[in-house]
Amino acid sequence: MRRYEEVDVVKAAEVYFKKFDIRSLLTEILIKLGREQPQDPVNAIRAQLDAKLAKQDRTGPHDIEHLPSCSSPVVPDADEEHDADDTLLQVDLLQLLIYENFPAKGNAGENLSRRMAWAGGFNRSVMENWVPQPSPCCACASVAGAFNALWQLERASPNSCAIREVADLMAANCEQLQLQKQQRLERLLSLPEGAFEEFYDSLDEELQRKGLSWTGRGAKGVTKATAISTARQVANQFGQSPSCFDDGFCQKASAVMAVSEPGCKDQSHEALSPETLPPAARQALPSGRSDIFEALREVLGEDNAQAPGEAEENEEQEEIHLLPHEGLNWKKELSELLSKRQGVLRLRAERPNTADVGSFGVRQAAEQLAIARKTEPIKVTTLLARKGSVKSIGAPLTKSDTEAEVHKQWCLLKTAFSTPSCVLLFHLTNHYALVFAWREWQDAQDTEHAPCLRRQILTARRGQRPGAWMDFEEVRRILLGWTGYHLLSLRRVRSSEPAREVAGSLCQDPPSAQ
Incomplete structure (x- = not known):
């Protein structure tokens, strides 16, 4: 009778082990124990069990909302700095202190x-x-x-x-520094408050056209050199005198005129400017667009920036034209402003970057x-x-x-x-x-x-x-x-x-x- 009871116990144990996958768990621990052969096997087994329990706790439904990722999981690049997973260092803390290596x-x-x-x-x-x-x-x-x-x-x-909670605080602080810097430059350039916002939009469009991003990494990221060179390009493109508008401006103005003034004749590029446009066409174009761009073109000089990838140390030695405020390094001032803006965008990205x-x-x-x-x-x-x-x-x-x-x-x-x-x-x-x-x-x-x-x-x-x-x-x-x-x-x-x-x-x- 006892023999049958023992058989029933063994069968029940097998069902139990299979249900909770205990056999494979213990086999894995014992194999690792035999491979490493620690001096204290009991504590080593305990550490392995604690690691498994900790992993089960983290995969529970209560943990999903509070994982330190910022949103849905995204697989990072191989060379991107990150922790491979969120497991703890599963060793006895005293052993961690006394042994030379981990x-x-x-x-x-x-x-x-x-x-x-x-x-x-x-x-x-x-x-x-x-x-x-x-x-x-x-x-x-x-x-x-x-x-x-x-x-x-x-x-x-x-x-x-x-992490997101801290990143938002850092972004708000960085944005405040950016605003202070921006307002200072607007005062020095005699521009109205908020004039740089229009410049940011055009700069972002040009960077996007080049396949670059403020939050990108590697070749797709914006460096200080590419930021200032692109800023020069944008300033020269939109800060030209009224007699030098490009074909894009002329086509846009002509299209507006065709709709607003059906009887208006086509004008040549030389005569086309915001002042020569009819009122309806002039209102349809960006008002005051040239102010910020003309001011930046004047202080930054011509577009002689280096190609992307050149050393920024050499770029800092480049001659800078200082017309309205002699003695002020305008390229450095603008570079600092753009760096602070980039810091805000990086901190508020889906995967925050605190490089700034x-x-x-x-x-x-x-x-x-x-x-x-x-x-x-x-x-x-x-x-x-x-x-x-x-x-x-x-x-x-x-x-x-x-x-x-x-x-x-x-x-x-x-x-x-x-x-x-x-x-x-x-x-x-x-x-x-x-x-x-x-x-x-x-x-x-x-x-x-x-x-x-x-x-x-x-x-x-x-x-x-x-x-x-x-x-x-x-x-x-x-x-x-x-x-x-x-x-x-x-x-x-x-x-x-x-x-x-x-x-x-x-x-x-x-x-x-x-």
Whole structure:
């Protein structure tokens, strides 16, 4: 009787395993376990199960609305910066700290905790709540991930911050800068407010005719060189004197005249101008169209721009005709205006691009995000940066820093990292990413030399996935390489405590090994 009961149990188990696909799941995990052969197989199995469960949770119906993509999924180009998927780094966080390489990649390397001195720390909220990057929008993704980490919001949460929310804030800020720049140029050119809108329309049409787009990539994208050269072409095309109208203008004017003035005779190109047209035909043509174009043609000079693809550095050295405002670099002024407009269009695109956003834009968006959400404020400070790059740097960096000064800078980073309700955001080479962890250990050297202290932070060189242990020496080289690179501290200012600067205290003594 017991034998039949055992058979029934086995059959029921087979049906159960087949229904929930448990057998293939366990087989996959065991095969991977046998291939990698980790030192702690129990934790490895647990990590694999957690990965599968996390994937099932993300594919549930509640997650569709809150995925960090901006709209319907679009497959990015192979060379486009993005995260391949939104899975977490599925490893034990302690193993992540102690092993030289990433355990999930098969070759974990040396166990650094066996050194004579080792220490490290991670931010679990940042690890679990970072936002995947679906396009080249690292600034938006890192700010969204920082906000979710500060408030411990899971991505599936209805209150989590998504990339589009941050991109809209950045676009509004960039648009405000564009408007200020535009109004300034309109005043200098004695043009009415909003005169540039007509120029934008003609410029967009010409770029589209050339197969170029403000939000395009590669050969189809608009560069500073192509933007200014096309602007010159448009200004020269529509800013000509009344006696030099092209055939398109003449044909359009003649067509209008034929309808509005049936008895009117055809006129030659030389005599055709807005002043010579009948009232009905003149009203049908764009009113005041020549003002903005004539003004730009006058300040930009003739169309001698470089061909697309030439170095913009050489273009900046090109002679510029400065007629009404001697001493003002009009090409540079117009290039800055068009760059800000391009930034707005890129941020509002279906797949946002934050290439035009600097550290100031990140700071501004993070602080405005808290205001828009009506939450406790976010205080953004510059923790590390090159001396003189910005005001109020927690620890200014110079190339002549002594080892003691470098040690203070490292201690400041660790102090800020371990501060409650604080997240670090790194503006590194052409990228923004969060700081997920830090670690340090002593490297054994020859007996003639003292042990060398290795210091590293965990961040991301591409996308937002934690994937790169970076030596602090490299962090310093990046920050010293350009005034626009900074290590920022984003701190949630709780209502029960005063807003204090994290950068105010420096660690004076060497850290004790743990």
